[in-house]
Amino acid sequence: MVLADITGKTVLAIDVFAHSIKALINHLMDALEIQGTGVISTDIKWVLTVPAIWTDNSKQFMRKSAEKAGIQNDHLLISLGPEAASILCQYLSTEKLSSAESDFTMSKVGTKYMIVDLGGGTVDITVHEKLAGGCLTEISRATGGDCDGTSVDVEFIQLLTKIFGAPLIHAMKREQPETFHDLIREFETVKKDNYTIEEWED
Structure with a gap:
C-alpha cells in the first residue's frame, strides 16, 4: 500500500507509519532523559490505539509498522481507541467530565456510559457498563464510520x-x-x- 502527498509523490504507507511512531518514541524518550528517570525504551509497554472499525489486517499493519519503528513485539499492545478512552475515564474526576451530573461517577458499579471517539480518521461509538472488581463490559458493540x-x-x-x-x-x-x-x-x-x-x- 502506498500513500501520496499533496504533490502526488508516493511512498510506502508502512514507512510513513513507522516514521511517525518512531518520532513519538523519540519525543517521549528525550523527555524521560531530560527528567533523569533512567527509563529506557525496553522498560516500556507500548500501547497503540486503533479505530474499533479496523479489520484484523489493518491492526496487523499497525503492529508491523510499530516493529519497524523499533518496538519489540513482546513490548507492544494494540488497543481499540474506545476501550482505551473508557479506561481513562475511570480515573477522571466528575469535574473533568463535561456536562456530567454532580452525583455521576464512572467508578460506580452499574454505571452505563457511551464512548464517542471522534478521531481524525474515524468516529467510533460504543457503550460500556462498570462491573464489580473494576471490570468493564461492552453493552453495545463498537460501530462507526468515516465521518471524522x-x-x-x-x-x-x-x-x-x-x-x-x-x-x-x-x-x-x-x-x-x-x-x-x-x-x-x-x-x-x-x-x-x-x-x-x-x-x-x-
Whole structure:
C-alpha cells in the first residue's frame, strides 16, 4: 500500500507509519532523559490505539509498522481507541467530565456510559457498563464510520476549490506546500475551538 502527498509523490504507507511512531518514541524518550528517570525504551509497554472499525489486517499493519519503528513485539499492545478512552475515564474526576451530573461517577458499579471517539480518521461509538472488581463490559458493540475530522478537512478544501478554482489550489499544493499545510493547520485550530451557535452566527 502506498500513500501520496499533496504533490502526488508516493511512498510506502508502512514507512510513513513507522516514521511517525518512531518520532513519538523519540519525543517521549528525550523527555524521560531530560527528567533523569533512567527509563529506557525496553522498560516500556507500548500501547497503540486503533479505530474499533479496523479489520484484523489493518491492526496487523499497525503492529508491523510499530516493529519497524523499533518496538519489540513482546513490548507492544494494540488497543481499540474506545476501550482505551473508557479506561481513562475511570480515573477522571466528575469535574473533568463535561456536562456530567454532580452525583455521576464512572467508578460506580452499574454505571452505563457511551464512548464517542471522534478521531481524525474515524468516529467510533460504543457503550460500556462498570462491573464489580473494576471490570468493564461492552453493552453495545463498537460501530462507526468515516465521518471524522479528515472528512471535514476534505469538505473545506473542496469549498476552497469551488471559490478559488482548482488550478490555484493545485498550484499551491505543488509550489507552496508549506503554505498549504499552514492553511490546514489553521483550520484545524478553528475546528478545535469551542464556539456557541450565537458566536458562529455573529
